[in-house]
Amino acid sequence: MARRTHRVTISDVAARAGVSPATVSRALTGSRPMSPELAERVRTAAQELGYRVNLLGRALRQQRSSVMGLVVPDLDNPFFASLAEHLSRVVETSDIELLVASAGDSVETERRMISSFLDRQVDSLVVIPCDEVQSQGGLEEATDHAVTVQLDRRVLETGAYYVGCDNRYGMSLVAGHVRDDVDAEAQPVVFVGAEPRSSSAHERLEEFRRQFPGSRVLLGTFDVRWGQQAADRLLDAGMTRGTLVAAADIIALGLLSRLQARGHRVPDDFRVIGFDGVGVTRLAHPELTTVRQPVEEMSRRILELVGDLPVDGAEQEIRIRPTLVLGPSSPPAARSGRRS
Amino acid sequence: MARRTHRVTISDVAARAGVSPATVSRALTGSRPMSPELAERVRTAAQELGYRVNLLGRALRQQRSSVMGLVVPDLDNPFFASLAEHLSRVVETSDIELLVASAGDSVETERRMISSFLDRQVDSLVVIPCDEVQSQGGLEEATDHAVTVQLDRRVLETGAYYVGCDNRYGMSLVAGHVRDDVDAEAQPVVFVGAEPRSSSAHERLEEFRRQFPGSRVLLGTFDVRWGQQAADRLLDAGMTRGTLVAAADIIALGLLSRLQARGHRVPDDFRVIGFDGVGVTRLAHPELTTVRQPVEEMSRRILELVGDLPVDGAEQEIRIRPTLVLGPSSPPAARSGRRS
DNA sequence: GGTGGCTCGGCAATCGATTTCCGAGAGTGG
DNA sequence: CCACTCTCGGAAATCGATTGCCGAGCCACC
Numbered sequence: 239m240a241r242r243t244h245r246v247t248i249s250d251v252a253a254r255a256g257v258s259p260a261t262v263s264r265a266l267t268g269s270r271p272m273s274p275e276l277a278e279r280v281r282t283a284a285q286e287l288g289y290r291v292n293l294l295g296r297a298l299r300q301q302r303s304s305v306m307g308l309v310v311p312d313l314d315n316p317f318f319a320s321l322a323e324h325l326s327r328v329v330e331t332s333d334i335e336l337l338v339a340s341a342g343d344s345v346e347t348e349r350r351m352i353s354s355f356l357d358r359q360v361d362s363l364v365v366i367p368c369d370e371v372q373s374q375g376g377l378e379e380a381t382d383h384a385v386t387v388q389l390d391r392r393v394l395e396t397g398a399y400y401v402g403c404d405n406r407y408g409m410s411l412v413a414g415h416v417r418d419d420v421d422a423e424a425q426p427v428v429f430v431g432a433e434p435r436s437s438s439a440h441e442r443l444e445e446f447r448r449q450f451p452g453s454r455v456l457l458g459t460f461d462v463r464w465g466q467q468a469a470d471r472l473l474d475a476g477m478t479r480g481t482l483v484a485a486a487d488i489i490a491l492g493l494l495s496r497l498q499a500r501g502h503r504v505p506d507d508f509r510v511i512g513f514d515g516v517g518v519t520r521l522a523h524p525e526l527t528t529v530r531q532p533v534e535e536m537s538r539r540i541l542e543l544v545g546d547l548p549v550d551g552a553e554q555e556i557r558i559r560p561t562l563v564l565g566p567s568s569p570p571a572a573r574s575g576r577r578s
Numbered sequence: 579m580a581r582r583t584h585r586v587t588i589s590d591v592a593a594r595a596g597v598s599p600a601t602v603s604r605a606l607t608g609s610r611p612m613s614p615e616l617a618e619r620v621r622t623a624a625q626e627l628g629y630r631v632n633l634l635g636r637a638l639r640q641q642r643s644s645v646m647g648l649v650v651p652d653l654d655n656p657f658f659a660s661l662a663e664h665l666s667r668v669v670e671t672s673d674i675e676l677l678v679a680s681a682g683d684s685v686e687t688e689r690r691m692i693s694s695f696l697d698r699q700v701d702s703l704v705v706i707p708c709d710e711v712q713s714q715g716g717l718e719e720a721t722d723h724a725v726t727v728q729l730d731r732r733v734l735e736t737g738a739y740y741v742g743c744d745n746r747y748g749m750s751l752v753a754g755h756v757r758d759d760v761d762a763e764a765q766p767v768v769f770v771g772a773e774p775r776s777s778s779a780h781e782r783l784e785e786f787r788r789q790f791p792g793s794r795v796l797l798g799t800f801d802v803r804w805g806q807q808a809a810d811r812l813l814d815a816g817m818t819r820g821t822l823v824a825a826a827d828i829i830a831l832g833l834l835s836r837l838q839a840r841g842h843r844v845p846d847d848f849r850v851i852g853f854d855g856v857g858v859t860r861l862a863h864p865e866l867t868t869v870r871q872p873v874e875e876m877s878r879r880i881l882e883l884v885g886d887l888p889v890d891g892a893e894q895e896i897r898i899r900p901t902l903v904l905g906p907s908s909p910p911a912a913r914s915g916r917r918s
Numbered sequence: 919g920g921t922g923g924c925t926c927g928g929c930a931a932t933c934g935a936t937t938t939c940c941g942a943g944a945g946t947g948g
Numbered sequence: 949c950c951a952c953t954c955t956c957g958g959a960a961a962t963c964g965a966t967t968g969c970c971g972a973g974c975c976a977c978c
Contacts, residue, residue, distance in 0.1 A: 247965085260929080291697055294643070294964075298638060299965050313659045314659060319656070323652065326679070330682065335679070339666070339678065340663055340667075517802070521831045521835060588935060600957070600959080601957060602935095609937085611955090612955095632935065635936085638933095639936045639962070
């Protein structure tokens, strides 16, 4: 386990190349044109000494860290992990770097992570807030010190940008599908959602209620376990068939596994519909009908917002329309013969 | 969208409190005892001005950033995401902060991320290497500049620590289970693994071969799609029953979904066994038998390694024994009546 | 040949915090 | 009352890089 014998600084390189630190800086960053042979001499000197730039020093001087921070509620939720991965790949194309921190599903930790990113002088901060209400403080703080974007979940009155999908529209697509393709009268429609502590949960729930007034609604959290519990609850109450609309794929997967474990068939007895449409969806058998969030485009819009040219006329709130992806978990009713 | 009106520095606070910057630093960090009332005066001055420390400045001076970097191959793989989440929660208990970057499954990006973390002066670096061979360069570089730990996947000759689970032992548990509880003679056993480009893939494969010499082996990548393809290949070749040992849960889930989609029953026709045992496992129906990696303990050991007291006699290589978790995807054969 | 413009290297200030060292003042013991 | 110790605040150096400014040298043009 060899360890740094000595720290090589820009002055060491300067000494070796027989020039001043200023010249080394300019040669390595190309911040000012110079004769090619001198530049080359500096580069080899740096190479030979194994010089590596200290980004702390640079950032301190430049007042710019070139870092985008991302705070997610929980990496164990595949949807958030996928957002992180996508954003990471998009940011990759710029000269910014994305660093991710998890809030461990706690508002306090979230706040600490935001603070810490700010203290580290990130240029921009993307936050998927834990809680519609309690995350507000942290976001306001962030907005004062860096370009801040709320992703996926909206918290009002923070002054930050928002990028997310049009949840109401997405849910209306589901409603259309259920009404057109599924025999709605014979089949009770139940919404299995999450307590509206985030705008996504909120909006999906509201739109469902608007579309299916009077329909049954069960609310829990965004995880597999809740889906399983909800399935148990419905089955224990004697339900034997129907359409279950989940507020997220991860809940739908929980529903699916429990329905099947207890001997019910999907889609014959129960139709199941999800929301999000990232990677994991493919895990399910049968594959889920779901609302695919345009993760790619969301990432690109974020990058634009924090981009080099701070578009002053930029929208505060960017909503991107999701698309419905049909899967065998809710096939079109045979007799209607429709295909969308 | 309010933005920093002015940058508050330690000198501003000093001026306001009528003391020197040195005193402010000492008051806020408590690095030297001082009269309580003075400390209080400084604190209120800082509060009133909305002062926040610049960690770049501090780190530059202290030669210590208090950051642990984590480079994962791909956050879309739930196992890696889960490792990140667990490590994050464990590190949370110390005064170190974990920052995560994804390599987007590319050796080049991985190298860039490592470099960038080093340039940012991380104190320690945890890497789940993409490739058993090609990741070596980056890891050597890392070892020269920070305490470096390879996680889950081992690359030889890097000088870095290694923390991971004992894959051979884990696979031998699976073998024992298959031999004891499953009628091995009547049921062909097939390994559905990944090309040995990582030590984990390697070790699991080797141990399987040692335990079941001559058994069929299919190799692909660590993702759902490969599991599905493998299932197709086996079924297309006329297989109708058997025990499928997957090198990872994520592959097992792919197998499961395709087997079921094509009308085969698990566990009646096919037994399926996974490896990893993190969150997503529960998604499956039926629930997977799997080898649970002790993610929690792995995280703790990592923190110890980079801990304040650099244990010089520390093991280079820490292997933690995983445990077998039985699930209905491979129930004990009825007639043997055994329970483990 | 003088002068203006240009190129390009170096000096030194700067970013923001920490920390070493110094010295003033208070307290104590002889 | 002197000498010694102790406490505690401040001046200034320091971490590593970037960059505004200056000036030397060169060229070209009149």
